[in-house]
Amino acid sequence: ETVLTQSPATLSLSPGERATFSCRASESVSTYLAWYQQKPGQAPRLLIYDASNRATGIPARFSGSGSGTDFTLTISSLEPEDFAVYYCQQRSNWPPITFGQGTRLEIK
């Protein structure tokens, strides 16, 4: 099973700052990595697919990069609605599909 490790566990930032999330895979997943955002009481929402492609309707302040085992999600300038939990997910080596444990983005 491909294990995805996200860091940090919690990120404390202020609106307007830049946020950087890391996801490291235990083996190569090529670029078959997605990012999701989840707000309390809601289902996850797809942000980025195949490492660097924004999903439909996702603002340009969200960007993704990486390949192989190391990936990054960046939010260039935080908006109040961006404070949530972020998950990475790989679709390269399955079953099973695996998710990272999540990074909580909180208001500083």
Next chain:
Amino acid sequence: EVQLVESGGDLVQPGGSLRLSCAASGITFGTYWMTWVRQAPGKGLEWVANIEPDGSQRFYVDSVKGRFTISRDNAKNSLYLQMNSLRAEDTAVYYCVRDSPLLLTYDLWGRGTLVTVSS
């Protein structure tokens, strides 16, 4: 309206059974892979099972193999998860999820249904 609506979540005793349903609307259901993802209280996301459009291929996470069965009825635009021999660790919100055309990337989620396994 494009949506997935889960139902069937309940409180059940360990060893019991439950059947979850997911009703799809606004999508050509029979053309998509469909997936169940769960989330234990306060925890992260866990992929449970998926099924291809015609139902001929199904895959499961090891922890539910032999206990859970995913199925679908394309004529009814519905996805199901039959859960037997339930354990406390199966307690979670279960999400019905549509695979995007990319396959194994999830672009449409239901709101979830809560399954609680407890005596």
